[in-house]
Amino acid sequence: MKQFTVKTGARSEMTDITDRVRDVLRESEIKSGICYVFTPHTTAAITINENADPDVPRDIIMEMDKVIPLNDNYRHIEGNSAAHIKASLIGASEMVFIEDGKLVLGTWQSIFFCEFDGPRTRKVLVKWTP
Ligand code: ZN
Numbered sequence: 001m002k003q004f005t006v007k008t009g010a011r012s013e014m015t016d017i018t019d020r021v022r023d024v025l026r027e028s029e030i031k032s033g034i035c036y037v038f039t040p041h042t043t044a045a046i047t048i049n050e051n052a053d054p055d056v057p058r059d060i061i062m063e064m065d066k067v068i069p070l071n072d073n074y075r076h077i078e079g080n081s082a083a084h085i086k087a088s089l090i091g092a093s094e095m096v097f098i099e100d101g102k103l104v105l106g107t108w109q110s111i112f113f114c115e116f117d118g119p120r121t122r123k124v125l126v127k128w129t130p
Contacts, residue, residue, distance in 0.1 A: 002027070002126040006093075008118035014047075014057035017124060018110040021096075022103060023055065024126045031101045033130040038093040040125060043083035043117035045090035051110030062117075064116075083117035090114055097129065 002024045006015055021037055037046050050056040064086050074081035094111060097104040105111075115122060 003123050005123045006113045006122045006124055008115035008120055008122060011118055012061045012079045013114040013115050013118065016110045017113045021058050021111055021126055025098060025128065028128055030098055030128050033050055033098045033128050034098045035098050035128045036093060036102065036128065037111055038125045039113065040123055043080055043087050044122050045087045045092060045114040046094045047112050047114055048094050048109050049112060050108045052108050059111065086116045092117055
């Protein structure tokens with residue numbers, strides 16, 4: 001298993017981490033298998049979505065904010081319930097196939113780290129299996 005950090009700059013943002021994951025796999029020299037990308041945080045998530053138009057991640061964040069408002073008489077005393085809910089809806093991990101030493105992703109797909117309670121420094125874990 002390998003890990004890297006992502007420094008986020010806003011309360012909510014999506015960071016393309018595909019190249020970071022590729023760097024890890026290149027070092028691993030795995031040719032065929034499965035790659036897992038996981039974030040060990042309760043207010044962040046991992047997802048796969050469009051990398052070409054930066055408005056796609058912006059729209060995702062904008063609509064998530066509408067569905068899960070920042071303040072809504074939540075009981076969680078820390079005050080970041082919206083971030084916890086968003087993290088659970090998107091999920092803490094993604095799985096991607098590896099073939100010929102490369103991630104099998106669609107042309108327009110990237111792996112994104114989703115911050116919902118930033119800015120912070122976050123961890124991403126990458127593990128692979130043949
Ligand atoms: Zn909390």
